Amino acid sequence: MKKPVYKELVAASSRPMVLSILSGGETYGYEILKQVQLLSGGELEWSDGMLYPVLHRLERDGLIKGRWQLTDAGRRRKYYRLTSRGKRQLSTDRESWRAVYGALQMSWGGSHV
Amino acid sequence: MFEFENEVRxxxxxxxxxxxxxxxxxxxxxxxxxxxxDLELELDAALAPTEAFAIARRDLGEPKALSREFARAGRPRWKPLLAGALALYSASLLLPVLRLELLPASWGFEAWVPRGYELLADIGLLPLNLPMLLMLPLIWRKRRLKGTWLAAILGIIGASALGLGVAAVIDIGSDALSSLRPGYWAWSASFVCASTALWLRRRGWASARPKKTLAQGRHGRV
Structure with a gap:
């Protein structure tokens, strides 16, 4: 059986993951969690309770912005969207992760292994 | 019988x-x-609501663990601001506040420049200091206290003191600057900072008030 991605890597990738999902448009916590599962084929194990502190930290850092709305069912729900600062951060994160991935690919494919 | 709303409450x-x-x-x-x-019930029609609720509750995590995760995400902004306000207020007690021409010239003092703690004992100034002195024990004891009035009072005192100081500097110039010593500015600024911190804290504690209903179907399943 395949081992799940270890938690330090899950935590490190949480910011670019959330920012990437929000670059597709405004959405709320539960939908983000479902997207993470879908995109990773279930290999990134995000606990339900872990997501919200991440969202609040990103909001505090000005990378995303939340707003409360009433759903048709009359429930309060917080929707998040990417800010311009968040877009810049996503672009930086993308470059960093590509650099890491590229270096690992090279080392696995080359004579280092 | 399983009452979903009661269980959620x-x-x-x-x-x-x-x-x-x-x-x-x-x-x-x-x-x-x-x-x-909702999702668990959609995925498995045979699932009882009580089981769906138990799964959702379990996956969200224990209160202590949730609290820890939120705390790890960072301290709210109002806390450092409040600490700054208290530091400024404490500093104002030790610093010279303002020059008072109160003592008779025959005593040999041209001016008396009291430090903040000397004025704190003044009964006439106590109403001004009281909101600041009461603030910390109040919010410490009552975690759910919104503190709107306290924030407003602190803000009015701080803004008025700062305003009077600035007006005096504009009107009188260097005389006002020499009369209003660092303690005065620190005291006034501490009230403004404390008021802002309480406003930020209130925003965080108040339950969310959504502005409008979503257009049907705009965000998919609701």
């Missing part, structure tokens, strides 16, 4: 008691719990 009040989450954070977690229960 019970879960929320237990989470509120056993964690340090704000009402807004609780609102968001409650919405998540409800959405998760």
């Amino acid at each position: 019970r879960w929320r009040s237990a989470l509120d008691r056993r964690s340090s989450l704000s009402p807004r954070e609780l609102d968001e977690l409650e919405d998540h719990l409800r959405a998760r229960v």
Whole structure:
């Protein structure tokens, strides 16, 4: 059986993951969690309770912005969207992760292994 | 019989008691719990609501763990601001405040420049200092205290003192600057900072008030 991605890597990738999902448009916590599962084929194990502190930290850092709305069912729900600062951060994160991935690919494919 | 709404209320009040989450954070977690229960029921029609609720509750995590995760995400902005306000207020007690031409010239003093702690004992100034002195014990004891009035009083005192100081500097110039010593500015600024901190804290504690209903179907399943 395949081992799940270890938690330090899950935590490190949480910011670019959330920012990437929000670059597709405004959405709320539960939908983000479902997207993470879908995109990773279930290999990134995000606990339900872990997501919200991440969202609040990103909001505090000005990378995303939340707003409360009433759903048709009359429930309060917080929707998040990417800010311009968040877009810049996503672009930086993308470059960093590509650099890491590229270096690992090279080392696995080359004579280092 | 399983009463979903009662169970959600019970879960929320237990989470509120056993964690340090704000009402807004609780609102968001409650919405998540409800959405998760809906999904579990959709995925498995044979599942009983009580089981769906148990799965959703378990996956959200224990109150202590949730509290820890939120705390790890960072301290709210109002806390450092409040610490700054208290530091400024403490400093103002030790610094010279303002020159007072109170003593008779025959005593040989041209001017008396008291430090903040000397004025703190003045009964006439106590009403001005009281909101600041009461603030910390009040918010410490009553975690749910919104503190709107306290923030307003602190803000009015601080802004008025700062305004008077600035007006005096504009009108009189260097004389005012030599009369209003660092303690005065620190004292005034501490009230403004404390007021701002309480406003920020209030925003965090107040339960969310959404502005409008979503257009049907705009965000998919609701």
